[in-house]
Amino acid sequence: MFRTLASARARLPAFNRNATAALALARPATVAALHQHHQRTTPTSPPPPQHGKNVTSTRYFSTSTSVLAASPPVTFDHETFTEEFLSHVKDVPNATDPAQSSAILRRLVKTGVLKFTDMEDAPEKFFLAHRLLSTIGLGGFGVRFTVQFNLFAGSIIGLASDPQRAMLDEIQEKGQLGCFLLTEMQAGVLSGLIVETTADWCPEQQQFILHTPNDAAAKNWISQGYTAELGVVIADLRVAGVSHGPHAFFMQLRDTETMELMDGIRIEDMGDKTVANDLDNARVWFDKVKLPKAALLNKFADIQDDAYVQVGEERMRIEVIGQRLMTGRQAIAEAALIAARVLHMKTEEYAVRKTCNGLDGERSLSSMPQLRAVLDESYAELDEMMAFTAGVEDRLNTCLREGTIPDADLVDAIAVCKIRCIDVAVQRVHKLRLEVGSYALMHGTGFELVDMFLCCKFAEGDSRILQQKLTRDRLKAVAKGGAGAAVAAAVFDAEARTALLLASKLKPAGRDLKKMAVAMDENWRSIYGLAELIEERHIRDGVKGQFIEPVVERLVPASLEFDSDWKEKI
Numbered sequence: 001m002f003r004t005l006a007s008a009r010a011r012l013p014a015f016n017r018n019a020t021a022a023l024a025l026a027r028p029a030t031v032a033a034l035h036q037h038h039q040r041t042t043p044t045s046p047p048p049p050q051h052g053k054n055v056t057s058t059r060y061f062s063t064s065t066s067v068l069a070a071s072p073p074v075t076f077d078h079e080t081f082t083e084e085f086l087s088h089v090k091d092v093p094n095a096t097d098p099a100q101s102s103a104i105l106r107r108l109v110k111t112g113v114l115k116f117t118d119m120e121d122a123p124e125k126f127f128l129a130h131r132l133l134s135t136i137g138l139g140g141f142g143v144r145f146t147v148q149f150n151l152f153a154g155s156i157i158g159l160a161s162d163p164q165r166a167m168l169d170e171i172q173e174k175g176q177l178g179c180f181l182l183t184e185m186q187a188g189v190l191s192g193l194i195v196e197t198t199a200d201w202c203p204e205q206q207q208f209i210l211h212t213p214n215d216a217a218a219k220n221w222i223s224q225g226y227t228a229e230l231g232v233v234i235a236d237l238r239v240a241g242v243s244h245g246p247h248a249f250f251m252q253l254r255d256t257e258t259m260e261l262m263d264g265i266r267i268e269d270m271g272d273k274t275v276a277n278d279l280d281n282a283r284v285w286f287d288k289v290k291l292p293k294a295a296l297l298n299k300f301a302d303i304q305d306d307a308y309v310q311v312g313e314e315r316m317r318i319e320v321i322g323q324r325l326m327t328g329r330q331a332i333a334e335a336a337l338i339a340a341r342v343l344h345m346k347t348e349e350y351a352v353r354k355t356c357n358g359l360d361g362e363r364s365l366s367s368m369p370q371l372r373a374v375l376d377e378s379y380a381e382l383d384e385m386m387a388f389t390a391g392v393e394d395r396l397n398t399c400l401r402e403g404t405i406p407d408a409d410l411v412d413a414i415a416v417c418k419i420r421c422i423d424v425a426v427q428r429v430h431k432l433r434l435e436v437g438s439y440a441l442m443h444g445t446g447f448e449l450v451d452m453f454l455c456c457k458f459a460e461g462d463s464r465i466l467q468q469k470l471t472r473d474r475l476k477a478v479a480k481g482g483a484g485a486a487v488a489a490a491v492f493d494a495e496a497r498t499a500l501l502l503a504s505k506l507k508p509a510g511r512d513l514k515k516m517a518v519a520m521d522e523n524w525r526s527i528y529g530l531a532e533l534i535e536e537r538h539i540r541d542g543v544k545g546q547f548i549e550p551v552v553e554r555l556v557p558a559s560l561e562f563d564s565d566w567k568e569k570i
């Protein structure tokens with residue numbers, strides 16, 4: 001195992017290599033079994049407001065200080081789409097286990113209200129769907145949905161050749177479900193940078209052999225692992241013993257008739273979670289599973305005459321696979337923002353009607369200055385992020401429509417959305433819950449779903465890893481620009497100054513990994529501090545936009561029970 005880890009380490013960018021020692025020790029803890037059946041309780045204070053009536057006011061959706069992006073014309077009626085989409089997901093809050101939840105997704109896929117290909121043809125619709133799910137409650141279905149539409153189907157859209165893409169129509173018509181198998185137990189938040197699962201080309205059989213070489217390489221946390229019949233798996237493609245790095249393979253996980261796992265595939269439940277138990281998450285092992293030649297998604301690379309060949313101009317690399325994570329990052333950032341905002345809206349409505357006692361008699365909770373301050377600051381911060389994020393989405397939508405790869409600045413801006421939207425959502429929701437008394441403890445308030453924000457933090461690019469990347473790229477720019485330019489820029493600019501100082505502290509380590517690891521640990525605050533300055537620059541200078549829909553609070557109380565015997569129902 002040490003040998004394989006060492007080779008995986010060699011593929012890591014230098015900046016991340018120091019983390020591998022910690023990774024060698026990392027083993028995901030199974031979440032302790034939680035209460036499987038809870039008592040149903042309802043808030044004793046005012047009844048929950050009517051769903052659908054709490055709409056954001058323009059007061060809080062301010063982009064007045066920003067340059068607005070010229071948004072491309074939206075080619076669909078978003079009100080009709082909203083109505084239709086919401087009608088198909090109306091049962092989500094009651095679908096409390098993976099069997100019910102996956103059945104809803106199958107039906108939704110079949111309706112074609114959102115097509116897999118909308119990611120390219122009507123990307124605004126794709127992102128809107130993610131935001132709409134947040135308005136009814138960001139739960140496990142949101143993850144299931146984005147895995148299906150973005151990671152699974154999106155990978156086929158992005159990485160398959162035209163003939164292979166044709167399969168999407170059939171998958172949609174049949175309402176089939178697909179996993180995205182990237183993360184490995186050993187890799188954790190560095191998923192994609194460490195891929196030890198192998199896919200060996202076998203010339204004799206003219207097929208690939210997919211294999212999990214050790215337990216640490218088992219695919220981990222795979223959403224829909226118990227319910228999907230299909231998957232896109234990322235494995236190190238090897239031809240004649242030569243590694244060509246991570247590639248994507250389409251595969252059948254289960255027999256579509258019997259839903260039995262295919263030969264050589266073993267799964268294990270990740271266990272009960274604090275939230276989102278309507279989503280099944282599996283650890284998956286492959287024991288010399290045979291995949292046909294056509295399984296390799298071959299837009300960028302293929303096997304010809306038993307040799308590995310590059311197809312077209314672009315070389316296949318993890319960044320190409322990462323394009324799917326880019327749309328996912330954007331979608332998750334938006335979903336977290338909207339979830340935080342509707343939670344504030346619902347709580348504010350409660351606070352207006354909730355009576356407290358002051359020195360001079362009764363008053364509403366919402367009139368308390370500390371809560372008012374939290375609400376005002378939250379709306380201001382959330383709306384600032386919405387304007388920035390909508391502007392970034394506009395830029396990304398252009399790339400999706402045109403089939404182009406986002407440039408470095410856009411990639412950074414998307415990372416900033418992911419880091420900051422989730423951070424703002426987590427911080428503001430926490431501040432809010434501290435000021436509303438017992439209400440924040442109650443089910444049906446929306447606070448029961450707050451752990452979903454944590455899930456957003458490490459999914460599709462962990463915030464810390466993204467921050468490291470922002471800093472690494474900034475330091476590269478310092479090195480490329482030369483010392484003279486860096487010193488000149490540092491005179492007037494705090495970001496340039498911090499970058500120059502940090503570069504000087506890390507420079508003595510050179511290419512010595514051990515020294516670099518020590519230097520990075522010693523300077524960790526500066527590393528994340530520089531990332532924060534970069535984030536602030538993007539938010540300050542980025543072109544702003546507006547989402548196409550008003551924010552409507554439709555939070556439906558998440559069910560308090562889930563059937564622990566759900567596997568029997570699949």
Ligand SMILES: Cc1cc2nc3c(=O)[nH]c(=O)nc-3n(C[C@H](O)[C@H](O)[C@H](O)COP(=O)(O)OP(=O)(O)OC[C@H]3O[C@@H](n4cnc5c(N)ncnc54)[C@H](O)[C@@H]3O)c2cc1C
Nearest residue numbers: 019028180181182183188189191221222223459460462464
């Ligand atoms: C509900 C759910 C659904 C998921 N669905 C899928 C899926 O469908 N497909 C899939 O492929 N994956 C999936 N994942 C995996 C997910 O995308 C992450 O890759 C995974 O959760 C990260 O591993 P970990 O949580 O064990 O974190 P760890 O890697 O153990 O990290 C723990 C903490 O340490 C920090 N840390 C770790 N390494 C470093 C480092 N080098 N530098 C700085 N900080 C570090 C992190 O910030 C984090 O806070 C899912 C995860 C969850 C929870």
